Amino acid sequence: MDNKNKITVKDLxxxxxxxxxxxxxxxxxxxxxxxxxxxxxGCGKSTxxxxxxxxxxxxxxxxxxxxxLLDGKDIYGPDxxxxxxxxxxxxxFQRPNPFPMSVYDNVAYxxxxxxxxxxxRLDEIVEASLRAAALWDxxxxxxxxxxxxxxxxxxxxxxxxxxxxxxxxxxxMDEPTSALDPISTLRIEELLQELKNKYTIVIVTHxxxxxxxxxDVTAFFLNGEIVEVGKTDQLFTKPRDKRTEDYITGRFG
Amino acid sequence: xxxRRNFDVELAELKxxxxxxxxxxxxxxxxxxxxxxxxxxxMAKDVITGDDVVDRLRYEVESNCIRLIATQQPIARDxxxxxxxxxxxxxxxxxxxxxxxxxxxxxxxxxxMPAKALEKIPEMARRVQLMVKEGLDAYVHGxxxxxxxxxxxxxxxxxxxxxxxxxxxxxxxxxxxSIPCVVYLLLVTRYLERxxxxxxxxxxxxxxxxxxxxxxxx
Ligand SMILES: Nc1ncnc2c1ncn2[C@@H]1O[C@H](COP(=O)(O)OP(=O)(O)OP(=O)(O)O)[C@@H](O)[C@H]1O
Ligand SMILES: [Mg+2]
Numbered sequence: 001m002d003n004k005n006k007i008t009v010k011d012l013x014x015x016x017x018x019x020x021x022x023x024x025x026x027x028x029x030x031x032x033x034x035x036x037x038x039x040x041x042g043c044g045k046s047t048x049x050x051x052x053x054x055x056x057x058x059x060x061x062x063x064x065x066x067x068x069l070l071d072g073k074d075i076y077g078p079d080x081x082x083x084x085x086x087x088x089x090x091x092x093f094q095r096p097n098p099f100p101m102s103v104y105d106n107v108a109y110x111x112x113x114x115x116x117x118x119x120x121r122l123d124e125i126v127e128a129s130l131r132a133a134a135l136w137d138x139x140x141x142x143x144x145x146x147x148x149x150x151x152x153x154x155x156x157x158x159x160x161x162x163x164x165x166x167x168x169x170x171x172x173m174d175e176p177t178s179a180l181d182p183i184s185t186l187r188i189e190e191l192l193q194e195l196k197n198k199y200t201i202v203i204v205t206h207x208x209x210x211x212x213x214x215x216d217v218t219a220f221f222l223n224g225e226i227v228e229v230g231k232t233d234q235l236f237t238k239p240r241d242k243r244t245e246d247y248i249t250g251r252f253g
Numbered sequence: 254x255x256x257r258r259n260f261d262v263e264l265a266e267l268k269x270x271x272x273x274x275x276x277x278x279x280x281x282x283x284x285x286x287x288x289x290x291x292x293x294x295x296m297a298k299d300v301i302t303g304d305d306v307v308d309r310l311r312y313e314v315e316s317n318c319i320r321l322i323a324t325q326q327p328i329a330r331d332x333x334x335x336x337x338x339x340x341x342x343x344x345x346x347x348x349x350x351x352x353x354x355x356x357x358x359x360x361x362x363x364x365x366m367p368a369k370a371l372e373k374i375p376e377m378a379r380r381v382q383l384m385v386k387e388g389l390d391a392y393v394h395g396x397x398x399x400x401x402x403x404x405x406x407x408x409x410x411x412x413x414x415x416x417x418x419x420x421x422x423x424x425x426x427x428x429x430x431s432i433p434c435v436v437y438l439l440l441v442t443r444y445l446e447r448x449x450x451x452x453x454x455x456x457x458x459x460x461x462x463x464x465x466x467x468x469x470x471x
Contacts, residue, residue: 209326236328238465245329251255 003030005069006170006200007052012066014047014056014224021047022224025066029170029217034192034201036211036232039221040252045204048221049172052202053089054082070170087114090168094175096155098147098162103130103139106147106158110166125165133161134191153184160191171195173203177210189214208248212236220244260325267321267338268393270314271345275389277307278345281352282385282448286378289359289441292366300356307349311342318342333465337458341392344451344458348385351444351451358437358444370424370435374442377413380406381445384452391459400456404470410449417442 007029014022021044029035029052037045050056051068054075068075075085087110098106107126116122126143130136135157139150147158156176163171177185192201192214205211211218212232219229220241228235228244239245246252255261281300288297318339321327327335384406391400421439425432453470460468 208328212328237332239329249327249329249331250257250260 003032006031008069010067015063017061025226031200032196033216034196034214036215036218037204038211043221044224045221046174049174049204052172053086087166088168089170090163091172092159092176094178096159098155098158102144103147104143107161107165129161129165132164133157135161153180170200175204264334271341274310274345278349281349285352285355288356292363294360294363297356297359301353304349304353311346315339315342333462337462340458341455344454348448348451351448354444355441358441362434362437365434367431372420373413373417377445380410381448384449388452388455395463397460397463400459404453404456407449407453414442414446
């Protein structure tokens, strides 16, 4: 694991009003690796994920302290363009949320927003993104039908394609398969393995086996703190902290 | 509080099954040596027929371990408990086979064993039995230190093995007519030496179970 750090989080604290949701979080997220975030409900995984592309800015009363360095540069710095940041660091949510428009328009949405008008270039991006998201074979012949007619697993891959179309560097995923059946879940997991060659991926999951299967590094959160970070195979065979062991083996009170 | 009470019960039962099998194997080793030293063919026979129970237990408990892996998807310590469980089962089953080997040798020498040739074999057997017992105690209590101390005893057994091997050879040179019998004693020392190695394997498994680290101790 001598990859370079894509994101470095230092001394991160986050408050929702008076409620402190993250305390002194520090984490190094390596390029071209999949980092899994695990921990009990309410421990701050989603909150943490949202700090990585400043999605929390959209929530009333949130205060963030500390640093999140993307390629060494603090994303909370004064001269950061948040729209540009979210293009570089994109997010896939728990429930597939395709826009109520055609498959094609969903994928072309981002590039168009960023000013791309050339039809042929858009066609190329749409096809490449759908292929990268392992969806092309299923929807290549119905690009102009509504995305809402796709299955849940297809919709989720469409959302991934939509994200890839704007060529992000980091992909954040918040329980991306929790609404999917086992086969769709495995397809997305397979897809992650392919995507990691090009992107840096951070995934929140409640499924221990999923974290164990897909990730290179796992961080265990508890009450807004990181209790343990380690190589996934080490953390799942020989966790260092008793609390990690209790959580991953289901003996948690 | 645990959300896996049923699983915890199954893991506790696994340990009990292993200990049940271990105590059968300990008895077989003890009886096989008694059969040899007391020249008792009936006892030897007992060991040989009793091995079926050990073999059956091994497959039963091993299948159970595989079922637990498939249905419970154990990780971390749970996984180590099951994986070391399987390894200890296999070691115990082989130890049972060595006891049978000793019992067979005992039957072959019955009624014609030159007591003088025995030399340090009884002492070697006592040490091996102690190693087995200590190894199982270490397993019961998850005692890494005990496992280490036990594994260190293997060196002494090896030393006695080498000495005994030499002296049995000399004995045969001086008493050629005893060769057909003493050859079996040679085999017995070899089985005892293998038993000590198996006990050491169990010690290594105990250390892995507790610490998650593999250590080669023999
Ligand atoms: N918008 C919000 N306003 C106020 N408090 C919030 C908000 N979002 C989350 N919290 C609080 O912050 C803490 C962390 O919540 P978060 O959603 O990050 O947890 P999580 O680890 O993602 O949980 P889950 O696994 O259930 O999704 C919780 O105590 C939660 O109640
Ligand atoms: Mg969440």
